[in-house]
Amino acid sequence: MRDESGYLVESADNVLRLLELLAQRGRLRVSEASDELGVARSTAHRLLITLRHRGFAVQDSHKVYRPGPAFERMVRPGPSPLDLRAALHIHLAELSQALGETCHLMVLEGNGTRFLDCVESTQILRVGARTGMLLPAHVTSGGKALLAELSKEQFTALYPRDLPALPGSGTVNRAALLQQLTGIRRRGYATNYGESDRGIVAIGACVRDGSGRALAAFAVALPSPRCPRSRIPELAKAIEEQCRRASADL
Secondary structure, three states: OOOOHHHOOHHHHHHHHHHHHHHHHOOEOHHHHHHHHOOOHHHHHHHHHHHHHOOOEEEOOOOOEEEOHHHHHHHOOOOOHHHHHHHHHHHHHHHHHHHOOEEEEEEEEOOEEEEEEEEOOOOOOOOOOOOOOEEEHHHOHHHHHHHOOOOHHHHHHHOOOOEOOOOOOOOEOHHHHHHHHHHHHHHOOEEEEOOOOOOEEEEEEEEEOOOOOEEEEEEEEEEHHHOOHHHHHHHHHHHHHHHHHHHHHO
């Protein structure tokens, strides 16, 4: 076989090798990338930032790089975030109108929840839009609903230690969250009682593709005075029904 090493573009070759490492290991630190490629840490860092910029990698709270949404779509083809937003907006609007509350569309991005779309409530006291924001998945209802879909191995890869909390609060026990996710899988929806923002209650459930794979989540968010715990089953039922209709359209 002819030696084609002289035709290689070194930077492109290094990027492809990083993609292979992410596929094999599922996680990669800058120091590991530097050692594997035989380049300076600053060079490895720039390459990983490039992958992150294009969505092929995400960086978690421990500064570890993991496969990003673009990488996942390449390995497991599915609709892009823009496609999901376009396809699901009408369902989000229907849900918001039916409940009279703010409703969000979100996806899992590493160990974070990316807010893709929102339809705000028309009430004076309401939860505002968070479109574009990335919050820790374990403090949002939609994020927890999506985390509950992961295998234990996938969850452990995302959270090798106890979970980071929002500024001003302590860490979250990983074992306690795993137990919570078991309940979410059994129940079919997740809740957020002031975990992402004080005074807000949210309920979320998954939107699935034809094979049953969770692609995104719908969540309703409302001020806590309008959401006593007795109202949760009613809201959850409406969200789950809208999720089923959205899944059928997908």
